[in-house]
Amino acid sequence: MLELSAVNSFYGKAHVLNDLSFTVARGQVVALLGRNGAGKTTTMKSIMQLVTPRSGKVTFQGRDITGLATHKVAKLGLGYVPEERRIFTDLTVLENLEVGRQPARDGSYTWTTEMLFDLFPNLAERRGNRGKALSGGEQQMLTIARTLMGNPSFVLLDEPSEGIAPVIVEQMARVIIQLKQEGLTVLLSEQNLHFARAVADMAVIIEGGTQKFTGTLQELNDHPEIRDAYLSV
Ligand SMILES: Nc1ncnc2c1ncn2[C@@H]1O[C@H](COP(=O)(O)OP(=O)(O)OP(=O)(O)O)[C@@H](O)[C@H]1O
Numbered sequence: 001m002l003e004l005s006a007v008n009s010f011y012g013k014a015h016v017l018n019d020l021s022f023t024v025a026r027g028q029v030v031a032l033l034g035r036n037g038a039g040k041t042t043t044m045k046s047i048m049q050l051v052t053p054r055s056g057k058v059t060f061q062g063r064d065i066t067g068l069a070t071h072k073v074a075k076l077g078l079g080y081v082p083e084e085r086r087i088f089t090d091l092t093v094l095e096n097l098e099v100g101r102q103p104a105r106d107g108s109y110t111w112t113t114e115m116l117f118d119l120f121p122n123l124a125e126r127r128g129n130r131g132k133a134l135s136g137g138e139q140q141m142l143t144i145a146r147t148l149m150g151n152p153s154f155v156l157l158d159e160p161s162e163g164i165a166p167v168i169v170e171q172m173a174r175v176i177i178q179l180k181q182e183g184l185t186v187l188l189s190e191q192n193l194h195f196a197r198a199v200a201d202m203a204v205i206i207e208g209g210t211q212k213f214t215g216t217l218q219e220l221n222d223h224p225e226i227r228d229a230y231l232s233v
Helices: 040-048 070-075 093-099 113-119 121-125 136-148 166-181 193-199 217-222 224-230
Strands: 002-011 014-024 029-033 055-060 078-081 154-158 185-190 202-207 210-216
Touching (some): 002 040, 014 040, 014 055, 014 202, 014 210, 029 040, 029 166, 040 078, 040 154, 078 136, 093 113, 093 136, 113 121, 113 136, 121 136, 136 154, 136 166, 166 193, 185 193, 193 217, 202 217, 202 224, 210 217, 210 224, 217 224
Parallel strands (some): 029 185, 078 154, 154 185
Antiparallel strands (some): 002 014, 002 055
């Protein structure tokens, strides 16, 4: 469904992604793993074309999207949840969701606010509360829920478990598993191997912008030396 082929991305002269190549098949959850500064966010931005790869190619559903404007990439069905939570703090939970509403594309899942409240029960309880009254974890959930209101077929989640309470991390894992069951495809970035193990089918490890491992979580389990070399545990 999504393919990166020899993607090289830069910030000015700084060469941040080095020949990154991996695929995410429809219906899969793939975890992009690596330490702080490894290049996970830049990979997501390079997929969304917020950073345009200087060479290489990003293909989505068979179409070359390299260099396409980001809003057009989003329209094709890619929903991006950045690391920093972007909710409207003065709007209520329900209003935040309405702001994210986009028409469904052919064959894409059509979310309603009620379906999202089933998926995120904490948000249901707080539907009339303003964004600023929510905890960090609830804001994170709301950011994801609002992205789903755009009816994406592919969701990119940048460090969804970062900085949130363990009980919310568990809920987040359940949400991702449910999204997969609904047929969505997910690429998430993580430093937390435990979280990745709970939700992901495949892992891609990057270090210094270079791909060090691509395989299943089981293969990663079988090679603790890889985990020790490239991940903080
Ligand atoms: N706007 C920018 N301008 C210049 N360099 C940047 C910029 N954003 C990130 N970098 C550098 O690019 C490298 C990769 O950063 P990136 O944010 O992609 O890593 P990451 O794996 O997502 O890390 P984190 O977990 O901290 O978000 C780092 O060395 C970082 O300092």
